[in-house]
Amino acid sequence: MRHGTALRIGPASFRIASDWRAPIALLDRLYADYPRPEAGFADFTVRLEAKRPWRRWLRPSIHLGGDYMLPDALPLSLAHGLLAAEMGMNLQMALGWRRQLLLHASAVEKDGRALVMTGESGSGKSTLAAMLGERGWRLLGDEFTLLDLDRPGVRGFPRMVSLKNEAIAAMAGEVAGERFGPLLRDTPKGAIRHLVPRRDAIARMDEGALPAVLLYPRFGHAAAVRPLQKSENFMRLTQASTNYVALGERGYAALTRFVDTVPAFGVDYASGAEGLATVERLWAEHGR
Amino acid sequence: MTPPTDRPSDTPVSYRAAAPGATIVTPLDSLYALYDRRSGLTQLVAQPVPAILSALAEGVATPGELQARLERDFAVEGEAGALAARLDELVALGLIERL
Numbered sequence: 001m002r003h004g005t006a007l008r009i010g011p012a013s014f015r016i017a018s019d020w021r022a023p024i025a026l027l028d029r030l031y032a033d034y035p036r037p038e039a040g041f042a043d044f045t046v047r048l049e050a051k052r053p054w055r056r057w058l059r060p061s062i063h064l065g066g067d068y069m070l071p072d073a074l075p076l077s078l079a080h081g082l083l084a085a086e087m088g089m090n091l092q093m094a095l096g097w098r099r100q101l102l103l104h105a106s107a108v109e110k111d112g113r114a115l116v117m118t119g120e121s122g123s124g125k126s127t128l129a130a131m132l133g134e135r136g137w138r139l140l141g142d143e144f145t146l147l148d149l150d151r152p153g154v155r156g157f158p159r160m161v162s163l164k165n166e167a168i169a170a171m172a173g174e175v176a177g178e179r180f181g182p183l184l185r186d187t188p189k190g191a192i193r194h195l196v197p198r199r200d201a202i203a204r205m206d207e208g209a210l211p212a213v214l215l216y217p218r219f220g221h222a223a224a225v226r227p228l229q230k231s232e233n234f235m236r237l238t239q240a241s242t243n244y245v246a247l248g249e250r251g252y253a254a255l256t257r258f259v260d261t262v263p264a265f266g267v268d269y270a271s272g273a274e275g276l277a278t279v280e281r282l283w284a285e286h287g288r
Numbered sequence: 289m290t291p292p293t294d295r296p297s298d299t300p301v302s303y304r305a306a307a308p309g310a311t312i313v314t315p316l317d318s319l320y321a322l323y324d325r326r327s328g329l330t331q332l333v334a335q336p337v338p339a340i341l342s343a344l345a346e347g348v349a350t351p352g353e354l355q356a357r358l359e360r361d362f363a364v365e366g367e368a369g370a371l372a373a374r375l376d377e378l379v380a381l382g383l384i385e386r387l
Contacts, residue, residue, distance in 0.1 A: 231319035231332055238330065245328065249312070252323040252330060256314045 006037050010146065010157040010205050011099060013037035014089050018048040023081030030082075030160060030181050030194065033202045044068070044096060046088030048081060064088050068095035076187075083184055083192060086162065093144055093157065094242040100146035100155060101247060101254045104240045107140035107154060107209075108132045114154050114209035115283060116145050116262070117217055118240045121189070124219035127167040128275055130195060134174055135276070139201040140209065147258055149250045153208040158201050160194040168193045170272060212287045214264040217275060221268035225278060228264040303354065303375055304385045305344040311383065313338050327382060336364045340374060344384060351375065 003024040004017040015037070018024050037043075047065035064076070066088050076084045093102060105118035106129035115137070117125040126142040133139030140156030147154055160181065163171055168183070168191060181194035196202075216228065216236070228236075237255055238244050244251045263286050269275035312323040320338050322331045336358065343349070343357040351371055358364040358371075378384045 229318075230316040231321075234316055234321055235332055244330075248328050249323060249325060252312065252321070256316075256321055259316065260314075 005031075006040065006042055007031045008035045008037050009089070009159045010141070010155055012044065012093060012097065012157065013042045014092065015042035015045045016048070016085050016088070017045065018081070018085075019050045020048065020078060020081065022078065023048055023085055026082050026181065027085055030196055033196075033199060034205075044089070044092035046085060046092060048084055048088070064091075066092055068092050080184055080187055082181055082194065083187055086160065086194070089159065090143060097146075097243055098246065100148055101241055101251050102243045103145045103147060103237060104143070104242065105145040105214075106142045107145040107156060107211075108137035109140050109156075109207075109209040110137050110283075110287075112209055113212040113287060114140060114145075115213050115215065115279065115287065116154065116211055117215045118145075118237070119216050119218065122219065124217050124269070124272075124275060125215075126161060127163065127170065127219075127272065128217055128279060130161045130163065130167070130171055131272060131276060132279065133161075133198060133201060134171075138204060139197045147211075147254050148208065149247070149254045152210060152257055152261060154211045155208045156201075156205055158197045158205050160196055163193050163195055165190045171195055211258060211262045213283060214258075214262050215279065215282065216264070216266045217279075218266065218268045219275065220270065222270060223274055223278065224266075224268040225282065226266040228266060230259050230264075233264040234259045300350045300352070302348050302350045302387045303344060303379075304348045304387055305341060306383060306385075308345065311341070313341065322383075324381075324383065331381065336362070336366070336371075336374060337378065339364050340371075340378065341383065348387065 003021045005024050005028050006015045016027060044067050049063045049065050051063040064084050064087060068091060103118060105116050106125040107114050107116045108129050117128060119125045129139060129142045139158055141158050142161040144157040145154050146157060175195060179196040184192045265282060267278050269278055310325055314321040319332050319334050322333050339358055339362040343354055343361060346357060351368060355371055379386050
Protein backbone atom coordinates (compact mmCIF):
# COMPACT_ATOMS: atom_id res chain seq x y z
CA MET A 1 0.00 0.00 0.00
CA ARG A 2 1.56 3.28 -1.03
CA HIS A 3 -0.63 5.75 0.88
CA GLY A 4 -1.67 5.81 4.51
CA THR A 5 -2.67 7.75 7.57
CA ALA A 6 -3.39 7.05 11.23
CA LEU A 7 -5.86 8.62 13.64
CA ARG A 8 -7.51 8.09 16.99
CA ILE A 9 -11.24 8.37 17.74
CA GLY A 10 -11.97 8.17 21.45
CA PRO A 11 -10.23 5.07 22.85
CA ALA A 12 -9.71 3.39 19.44
CA SER A 13 -6.91 4.04 17.01
CA PHE A 14 -6.80 3.18 13.33
CA ARG A 15 -4.26 2.89 10.59
CA ILE A 16 -5.76 3.36 7.14
CA ALA A 17 -3.81 2.22 4.11
CA SER A 18 -4.87 2.82 0.55
CA ASP A 19 -3.84 2.04 -3.01
CA TRP A 20 -4.98 5.57 -3.91
CA ARG A 21 -3.95 8.98 -2.64
CA ALA A 22 -7.34 10.74 -2.84
CA PRO A 23 -9.18 9.03 0.05
CA ILE A 24 -6.17 9.50 2.34
CA ALA A 25 -5.87 13.20 1.46
CA LEU A 26 -9.56 13.64 2.22
CA LEU A 27 -9.27 11.80 5.55
CA ASP A 28 -6.26 13.93 6.50
CA ARG A 29 -8.25 17.10 5.80
CA LEU A 30 -11.43 16.07 7.63
CA TYR A 31 -9.67 14.42 10.59
CA ALA A 32 -7.04 17.21 10.88
CA ASP A 33 -8.03 18.06 14.49
CA TYR A 34 -8.04 14.43 15.69
CA PRO A 35 -5.09 13.05 17.66
CA ARG A 36 -2.67 10.54 16.16
CA PRO A 37 -2.23 7.13 17.80
CA GLU A 38 0.32 7.15 20.63
CA ALA A 39 3.75 5.83 19.61
CA GLY A 40 2.34 4.96 16.20
CA PHE A 41 0.46 1.98 17.59
CA ALA A 42 -3.01 1.36 16.13
CA ASP A 43 -5.73 -0.98 17.38
CA PHE A 44 -7.03 -1.70 13.90
CA THR A 45 -5.94 -1.54 10.30
CA VAL A 46 -8.28 -0.73 7.43
CA ARG A 47 -7.16 -1.31 3.85
CA LEU A 48 -8.64 0.27 0.74
CA GLU A 49 -7.39 -2.08 -1.93
CA ALA A 50 -7.66 -2.31 -5.66
CA LYS A 51 -9.78 -5.36 -6.40
CA ARG A 52 -7.42 -6.29 -9.24
CA PRO A 53 -4.10 -4.58 -9.85
CA TRP A 54 -5.22 -2.94 -13.09
CA ARG A 55 -8.41 -1.63 -11.50
CA ARG A 56 -6.33 0.93 -9.72
CA TRP A 57 -6.35 2.76 -13.08
CA LEU A 58 -9.33 1.47 -15.00
CA ARG A 59 -12.75 2.15 -13.43
CA PRO A 60 -11.17 1.95 -10.01
CA SER A 61 -13.21 0.10 -7.44
CA ILE A 62 -12.29 -0.23 -3.79
CA HIS A 63 -12.16 -3.51 -1.99
CA LEU A 64 -12.39 -3.02 1.74
CA GLY A 65 -9.91 -4.96 3.85
CA GLY A 66 -8.96 -4.97 7.50
CA ASP A 67 -8.31 -6.96 10.64
CA TYR A 68 -12.01 -7.84 10.90
CA MET A 69 -14.09 -8.18 7.78
CA LEU A 70 -17.46 -9.34 6.59
CA PRO A 71 -16.96 -11.77 3.72
CA ASP A 72 -19.50 -10.06 1.45
CA ALA A 73 -18.52 -6.42 1.93
CA LEU A 74 -19.23 -4.83 -1.43
CA PRO A 75 -16.58 -3.07 -3.46
CA LEU A 76 -17.29 0.65 -3.69
CA SER A 77 -16.36 3.12 -6.39
CA LEU A 78 -13.31 5.31 -5.81
CA ALA A 79 -15.60 8.35 -5.48
CA HIS A 80 -16.91 6.66 -2.33
CA GLY A 81 -13.44 6.09 -0.88
CA LEU A 82 -14.22 8.18 2.20
CA LEU A 83 -17.32 6.08 2.84
CA ALA A 84 -15.26 2.91 2.43
CA ALA A 85 -12.78 4.14 5.04
CA GLU A 86 -15.59 5.06 7.45
CA MET A 87 -17.33 1.72 6.90
CA GLY A 88 -14.03 -0.03 7.45
CA MET A 89 -13.43 1.75 10.77
CA ASN A 90 -17.00 1.01 11.90
CA LEU A 91 -16.59 -2.66 11.03
CA GLN A 92 -13.38 -2.95 13.02
CA MET A 93 -15.17 -1.48 16.05
CA ALA A 94 -18.34 -3.54 15.63
CA LEU A 95 -16.50 -6.83 15.17
CA GLY A 96 -13.30 -6.37 17.12
CA TRP A 97 -13.75 -3.99 20.05
CA ARG A 98 -13.55 -5.65 23.49
CA ARG A 99 -12.61 -2.91 26.00
CA GLN A 100 -16.16 -1.61 26.47
CA LEU A 101 -19.66 -2.83 25.69
CA LEU A 102 -20.40 -1.36 22.27
CA LEU A 103 -23.94 -0.08 21.76
CA HIS A 104 -25.25 0.91 18.36
CA ALA A 105 -26.31 4.29 19.72
CA SER A 106 -25.59 8.00 19.49
CA ALA A 107 -24.86 10.07 22.58
CA VAL A 108 -24.48 13.69 23.68
CA GLU A 109 -23.25 15.12 26.98
CA LYS A 110 -24.18 18.04 29.20
CA ASP A 111 -22.82 18.76 32.71
CA GLY A 112 -21.03 15.42 32.79
CA ARG A 113 -24.19 13.42 32.08
CA ALA A 114 -25.04 11.61 28.89
CA LEU A 115 -28.18 11.29 26.81
CA VAL A 116 -27.95 8.05 24.82
CA MET A 117 -30.14 7.33 21.78
CA THR A 118 -30.43 3.95 20.13
CA GLY A 119 -32.56 2.57 17.31
CA GLU A 120 -32.63 1.20 13.81
CA SER A 121 -31.00 2.94 10.88
CA GLY A 122 -33.39 5.74 9.88
CA SER A 123 -34.67 6.29 13.43
CA GLY A 124 -33.04 9.72 13.48
CA LYS A 125 -30.65 9.02 16.35
CA SER A 126 -27.69 10.28 14.33
CA THR A 127 -29.44 13.46 13.14
CA LEU A 128 -30.80 14.27 16.60
CA ALA A 129 -27.32 13.87 18.06
CA ALA A 130 -25.85 16.10 15.34
CA MET A 131 -28.49 18.78 15.96
CA LEU A 132 -28.03 18.64 19.75
CA GLY A 133 -24.28 18.86 19.16
CA GLU A 134 -24.86 22.33 17.64
CA ARG A 135 -27.19 23.40 20.49
CA GLY A 136 -25.13 23.42 23.64
CA TRP A 137 -24.52 19.69 23.98
CA ARG A 138 -21.20 17.94 23.42
CA LEU A 139 -21.41 15.22 20.78
CA LEU A 140 -20.08 11.92 22.12
CA GLY A 141 -20.83 10.00 18.95
CA ASP A 142 -23.46 9.48 16.26
CA GLU A 143 -23.07 5.72 15.75
CA PHE A 144 -21.42 3.93 18.67
CA THR A 145 -21.58 4.51 22.41
CA LEU A 146 -19.10 2.60 24.57
CA LEU A 147 -20.30 1.41 27.96
CA ASP A 148 -17.55 0.99 30.56
CA LEU A 149 -17.39 -2.54 31.94
CA ASP A 150 -16.23 -1.92 35.50
CA ARG A 151 -17.89 1.39 36.35
CA PRO A 152 -21.10 3.16 35.36
CA GLY A 153 -19.79 5.45 32.62
CA VAL A 154 -20.02 5.84 28.86
CA ARG A 155 -17.31 6.92 26.45
CA GLY A 156 -17.70 8.66 23.17
CA PHE A 157 -16.62 7.61 19.72
CA PRO A 158 -16.94 11.01 18.00
CA ARG A 159 -16.04 10.06 14.48
CA MET A 160 -17.50 12.20 11.71
CA VAL A 161 -21.29 12.26 11.74
CA SER A 162 -22.71 10.36 8.79
CA LEU A 163 -25.64 12.49 7.55
CA LYS A 164 -28.04 10.75 5.20
CA ASN A 165 -30.56 12.06 2.67
CA GLU A 166 -32.88 14.73 4.21
CA ALA A 167 -30.56 15.25 7.20
CA ILE A 168 -27.89 16.68 4.87
CA ALA A 169 -29.93 19.78 3.96
CA ALA A 170 -31.15 20.20 7.52
CA MET A 171 -27.60 20.43 8.87
CA ALA A 172 -26.22 22.43 5.92
CA GLY A 173 -28.43 25.32 7.06
CA GLU A 174 -26.70 25.62 10.42
CA VAL A 175 -23.09 24.48 10.07
CA ALA A 176 -20.20 26.17 8.22
CA GLY A 177 -19.26 24.53 4.93
CA GLU A 178 -15.68 23.65 5.85
CA ARG A 179 -16.91 21.12 8.41
CA PHE A 180 -18.54 19.03 5.68
CA GLY A 181 -17.05 16.29 3.55
CA PRO A 182 -18.03 15.90 -0.10
CA LEU A 183 -21.61 14.93 -0.98
CA LEU A 184 -21.56 11.21 -1.81
CA ARG A 185 -24.48 10.35 -4.09
CA ASP A 186 -25.92 6.91 -4.86
CA THR A 187 -24.26 5.04 -2.03
CA PRO A 188 -25.93 1.83 -0.77
CA LYS A 189 -27.66 4.06 1.83
CA GLY A 190 -28.61 6.88 -0.54
CA ALA A 191 -26.90 10.27 -0.36
CA ILE A 192 -24.34 10.63 2.45
CA ARG A 193 -22.37 13.64 3.62
CA HIS A 194 -19.97 13.55 6.55
CA LEU A 195 -19.92 16.30 9.17
CA VAL A 196 -16.88 16.97 11.37
CA PRO A 197 -17.97 17.42 15.02
CA ARG A 198 -17.40 20.76 16.72
CA ARG A 199 -13.83 21.35 17.80
CA ASP A 200 -14.58 21.02 21.53
CA ALA A 201 -16.20 17.60 20.97
CA ILE A 202 -12.95 16.43 19.37
CA ALA A 203 -10.68 18.08 21.96
CA ARG A 204 -12.66 16.51 24.84
CA MET A 205 -13.14 13.09 23.22
CA ASP A 206 -11.43 11.30 26.10
CA GLU A 207 -13.86 12.69 28.70
CA GLY A 208 -16.54 10.15 29.54
CA ALA A 209 -19.93 10.86 31.09
CA LEU A 210 -22.46 9.26 33.41
CA PRO A 211 -25.42 7.91 31.41
CA ALA A 212 -28.62 9.60 32.59
CA VAL A 213 -31.36 8.99 30.00
CA LEU A 214 -31.78 6.45 27.18
CA LEU A 215 -34.11 7.15 24.26
CA TYR A 216 -35.39 5.02 21.39
CA PRO A 217 -36.30 7.70 18.83
CA ARG A 218 -38.50 6.88 15.83
CA PHE A 219 -38.69 9.55 13.12
CA GLY A 220 -41.81 9.90 10.99
CA HIS A 221 -44.48 8.94 13.53
CA ALA A 222 -47.06 11.00 15.40
CA ALA A 223 -45.60 12.43 18.59
CA ALA A 224 -45.67 9.96 21.48
CA VAL A 225 -43.52 9.14 24.50
CA ARG A 226 -43.59 5.69 26.10
CA PRO A 227 -41.56 4.58 29.14
CA LEU A 228 -39.81 1.26 28.51
CA GLN A 229 -39.84 -1.57 31.01
CA LYS A 230 -36.38 -2.65 32.10
CA SER A 231 -36.82 -6.13 30.65
CA GLU A 232 -37.78 -4.85 27.19
CA ASN A 233 -34.94 -2.34 27.37
CA PHE A 234 -32.45 -5.05 28.35
CA MET A 235 -33.54 -7.34 25.52
CA ARG A 236 -33.36 -4.58 22.91
CA LEU A 237 -29.93 -3.42 24.11
CA THR A 238 -28.51 -6.94 23.82
CA GLN A 239 -29.58 -6.72 20.18
CA ALA A 240 -28.16 -3.20 19.80
CA SER A 241 -24.74 -4.37 20.98
CA THR A 242 -22.28 -6.01 18.62
CA ASN A 243 -20.02 -7.43 21.34
CA TYR A 244 -22.41 -8.31 24.19
CA VAL A 245 -21.99 -12.07 23.71
CA ALA A 246 -18.23 -11.85 23.24
CA LEU A 247 -17.79 -9.96 26.53
CA GLY A 248 -19.54 -12.67 28.55
CA GLU A 249 -20.23 -11.98 32.21
CA ARG A 250 -18.61 -8.52 32.15
CA GLY A 251 -21.00 -7.46 29.39
CA TYR A 252 -23.96 -8.89 31.32
CA ALA A 253 -22.95 -7.00 34.47
CA ALA A 254 -22.46 -3.72 32.59
CA LEU A 255 -25.76 -3.99 30.76
CA THR A 256 -27.89 -4.99 33.77
CA ARG A 257 -26.37 -2.08 35.72
CA PHE A 258 -27.10 0.33 32.85
CA VAL A 259 -30.70 -0.86 32.50
CA ASP A 260 -31.25 -0.70 36.25
CA THR A 261 -30.02 2.88 36.64
CA VAL A 262 -30.90 4.67 33.38
CA PRO A 263 -34.57 5.42 32.59
CA ALA A 264 -35.55 4.58 29.01
CA PHE A 265 -38.25 6.00 26.75
CA GLY A 266 -39.55 5.35 23.27
CA VAL A 267 -39.90 8.71 21.49
CA ASP A 268 -41.92 9.04 18.28
CA TYR A 269 -41.65 12.34 16.43
CA ALA A 270 -42.70 13.75 13.09
CA SER A 271 -40.17 16.56 12.61
CA GLY A 272 -36.70 17.50 13.79
CA ALA A 273 -37.99 20.46 15.79
CA GLU A 274 -40.56 18.26 17.52
CA GLY A 275 -37.93 15.62 18.28
CA LEU A 276 -35.58 18.20 19.78
CA ALA A 277 -38.34 19.69 21.95
CA THR A 278 -39.30 16.25 23.28
CA VAL A 279 -35.69 15.35 24.00
CA GLU A 280 -35.10 18.59 25.92
CA ARG A 281 -38.32 18.08 27.90
CA LEU A 282 -37.42 14.50 28.85
CA TRP A 283 -33.94 15.66 29.81
CA ALA A 284 -35.34 18.37 32.07
CA GLU A 285 -37.57 15.78 33.77
CA HIS A 286 -35.19 12.83 34.03
CA GLY A 287 -31.67 13.93 33.16
CA ARG A 288 -30.66 15.49 36.47
CA MET B 289 -26.85 -38.44 33.59
CA THR B 290 -28.69 -41.77 34.00
CA PRO B 291 -31.07 -42.53 31.15
CA PRO B 292 -34.66 -42.71 32.40
CA THR B 293 -35.01 -46.29 31.11
CA ASP B 294 -32.38 -47.53 33.61
CA ARG B 295 -34.36 -46.26 36.55
CA PRO B 296 -36.51 -48.74 38.44
CA SER B 297 -40.16 -47.91 37.80
CA ASP B 298 -40.84 -47.24 41.47
CA THR B 299 -38.10 -44.55 41.78
CA PRO B 300 -39.55 -41.10 41.09
CA VAL B 301 -37.78 -38.68 38.77
CA SER B 302 -35.73 -36.10 40.65
CA TYR B 303 -33.96 -32.91 39.63
CA ARG B 304 -30.69 -31.28 40.58
CA ALA B 305 -29.77 -27.58 40.36
CA ALA B 306 -26.60 -26.34 38.71
CA ALA B 307 -23.60 -25.90 40.99
CA PRO B 308 -23.79 -22.81 43.23
CA GLY B 309 -22.65 -19.71 41.34
CA ALA B 310 -23.16 -21.26 37.90
CA THR B 311 -25.91 -18.77 37.11
CA ILE B 312 -26.63 -15.13 37.95
CA VAL B 313 -30.24 -14.02 38.24
CA THR B 314 -30.98 -10.28 38.09
CA PRO B 315 -34.52 -9.00 38.71
CA LEU B 316 -35.51 -6.39 36.10
CA ASP B 317 -39.26 -5.88 36.52
CA SER B 318 -41.77 -8.69 36.07
CA LEU B 319 -38.99 -10.51 34.22
CA TYR B 320 -35.55 -11.62 35.33
CA ALA B 321 -32.30 -11.69 33.41
CA LEU B 322 -30.46 -14.96 33.88
CA TYR B 323 -26.82 -15.38 32.87
CA ASP B 324 -25.38 -18.89 32.63
CA ARG B 325 -21.64 -18.71 33.30
CA ARG B 326 -21.06 -22.17 31.82
CA SER B 327 -22.54 -21.42 28.39
CA GLY B 328 -22.29 -17.61 28.33
CA LEU B 329 -25.98 -17.51 27.36
CA THR B 330 -28.44 -14.91 28.65
CA GLN B 331 -32.14 -15.72 29.12
CA LEU B 332 -35.09 -13.55 30.10
CA VAL B 333 -37.31 -15.58 32.41
CA ALA B 334 -40.51 -15.02 34.39
CA GLN B 335 -41.70 -16.50 37.66
CA PRO B 336 -41.88 -19.30 38.68
CA VAL B 337 -38.51 -20.02 37.02
CA PRO B 338 -36.33 -18.04 39.51
CA ALA B 339 -38.35 -19.54 42.38
CA ILE B 340 -37.84 -23.08 41.02
CA LEU B 341 -34.09 -22.53 40.65
CA SER B 342 -33.87 -21.12 44.16
CA ALA B 343 -35.96 -23.94 45.67
CA LEU B 344 -33.91 -26.56 43.86
CA ALA B 345 -30.67 -25.00 45.14
CA GLU B 346 -31.57 -26.50 48.57
CA GLY B 347 -30.85 -29.93 47.16
CA VAL B 348 -32.02 -32.67 44.80
CA ALA B 349 -35.80 -32.94 44.78
CA THR B 350 -38.64 -34.84 43.19
CA PRO B 351 -41.43 -32.74 41.66
CA GLY B 352 -43.55 -33.37 44.77
CA GLU B 353 -40.78 -32.20 47.11
CA LEU B 354 -40.12 -29.20 44.92
CA GLN B 355 -43.80 -28.28 44.90
CA ALA B 356 -43.79 -28.38 48.71
CA ARG B 357 -40.74 -26.08 48.88
CA LEU B 358 -42.32 -23.66 46.41
CA GLU B 359 -45.54 -23.47 48.40
CA ARG B 360 -43.62 -23.04 51.67
CA ASP B 361 -41.09 -20.40 50.60
CA PHE B 362 -42.51 -18.65 47.56
CA ALA B 363 -46.27 -19.01 47.88
CA VAL B 364 -46.08 -20.51 44.39
CA GLU B 365 -48.99 -22.83 43.79
CA GLY B 366 -49.86 -24.72 40.69
CA GLU B 367 -50.81 -28.04 39.26
CA ALA B 368 -48.21 -30.77 38.92
CA GLY B 369 -48.49 -30.71 35.13
CA ALA B 370 -47.47 -27.05 34.92
CA LEU B 371 -44.47 -27.62 37.18
CA ALA B 372 -43.40 -30.65 35.12
CA ALA B 373 -43.55 -28.52 31.96
CA ARG B 374 -41.35 -25.81 33.55
CA LEU B 375 -38.88 -28.46 34.74
CA ASP B 376 -38.69 -29.91 31.21
CA GLU B 377 -37.91 -26.42 29.84
CA LEU B 378 -35.20 -25.86 32.44
CA VAL B 379 -33.62 -29.23 31.61
CA ALA B 380 -33.71 -28.32 27.90
CA LEU B 381 -31.98 -24.99 28.67
CA GLY B 382 -29.30 -26.84 30.61
CA LEU B 383 -30.15 -24.94 33.80
CA ILE B 384 -31.08 -28.04 35.84
CA GLU B 385 -30.38 -31.74 35.52
CA ARG B 386 -32.87 -34.63 35.46
CA LEU B 387 -31.58 -37.60 37.48
